[in-house]
Amino acid sequence: MIKKICSLLLLLLLCTKGEGAEKLSVFVSILPQKYFAEQIGGDRVNVSVLVEKGRDPHTFEPLPGQMAALAQATGYFSIGLPFEETLLPRISKLNPSMKIFAVDKGVDKILPSRHEEEHQEKEHSHAADPHIWNSPAEAQRIASNMRDAFIEMDPAGKEDYLRAYDRFSLRLKALEEELRTLFSGKEGTSFLVFHPGWSYLARTYGLREVAIEVDGKEPKASDMAKIIGEAREKGVKVIFIAPQFSKKSASVIAEAVGAAVREANPLAEEWEENLRSVASAIAESAE
Numbered sequence: 640m641i642k643k644i645c646s647l648l649l650l651l652l653l654c655t656k657g658e659g660a661e662k663l664s665v666f667v668s669i670l671p672q673k674y675f676a677e678q679i680g681g682d683r684v685n686v687s688v689l690v691e692k693g694r695d696p697h698t699f700e701p702l703p704g705q706m707a708a709l710a711q712a713t714g715y716f717s718i719g720l721p722f723e724e725t726l727l728p729r730i731s732k733l734n735p736s737m738k739i740f741a742v743d744k745g746v747d748k749i750l751p752s753r754h755e756e757e758h759q760e761k762e763h764s765h766a767a768d769p770h771i772w773n774s775p776a777e778a779q780r781i782a783s784n785m786r787d788a789f790i791e792m793d794p795a796g797k798e799d800y801l802r803a804y805d806r807f808s809l810r811l812k813a814l815e816e817e818l819r820t821l822f823s824g825k826e827g828t829s830f831l832v833f834h835p836g837w838s839y840l841a842r843t844y845g846l847r848e849v850a851i852e853v854d855g856k857e858p859k860a861s862d863m864a865k866i867i868g869e870a871r872e873k874g875v876k877v878i879f880i881a882p883q884f885s886k887k888s889a890s891v892i893a894e895a896v897g898a899a900v901r902e903a904n905p906l907a908e909e910w911e912e913n914l915r916s917v918a919s920a921i922a923e924s925a926e
């Protein structure tokens with residue numbers, strides 16, 4: 640009841656401001672960011688996502704309707720994905736007043752190892768691993784960057800953003816602890832994935848993520864042989880695949896080492912629930 644009265648009062652307040660009743664329009668790159676932004680922005684914001692469900696951020700191009708919506712947006716939350724590099728300047732030209740906030744600011748990113756760098760020499764050498772959202776530790780940083788961005792765009796909502804952020808931050812802390820318990824005693828174990836979407840989770844909890852994919856492509860025969868050898872040696876029981884990517888090589892490797900193939904979506908919108916279930920599956924596979 641009190642909540643209802645409050646929201647009625649809020650509505651009244653907003654309406655008296657006339658156009659202030661409009662929600663803050665913010666774009667994000669991927670669905671997990673939408674989840675974070677909605678936890679913090681609540682009713683004050685309208686969050687649109689560029690890479691919609693089932694689309695691959697690695698080969699992403701916006702739809703014409705999305706460009707039109709971007710032309711009207713107040714803000715954009717970038718997260719350090721390669722496609723943003725070419726797209727954001729285009730959007731800025733279209734909508735010069737739109738503010739771009741790098742919500743990956745301050746995240747200690749995982750840089751490619753020497754071996755991977757040799758592979759990447761041609762195109763994007765030194766590119767950091769972008770999958771920062773799949774760990775509660777890095778999610779904390781993303782969330783606080785979003786909080787600050789919302790306050791900057793909509794100072795009238797400061798108290799709301801601070802309160803919602805505090806609540807969400809506590810939940811992230813609890814999730815981080817929960818996963819720490821889940822992975823305790825499993826430090827040093829490896830898990831095999833097609834696409835390396837869980838490297839930050841691995842780093843936080845001392846696990847080792849082994850990726851099949853090389854440079855975002857199916858591996859060569861020589862890479863396959865190496866991965867199969869490593870998977871056998873480590874006794875890998877499960878190979879995790881992302882629904883957005885091809886799974887041909889994953890099935891070949893699974894058959895060769897007698898492992899099961901399981902889906903683990905690195906881009907799910909129900910971020911919290913998804914992370915919990917993927918983490919459980921990884922922990923189970925490491926038993």
Ligand SMILES: [Zn+2]
Pocket residue numbers: 770834835836905
């Ligand atoms: Zn990815």
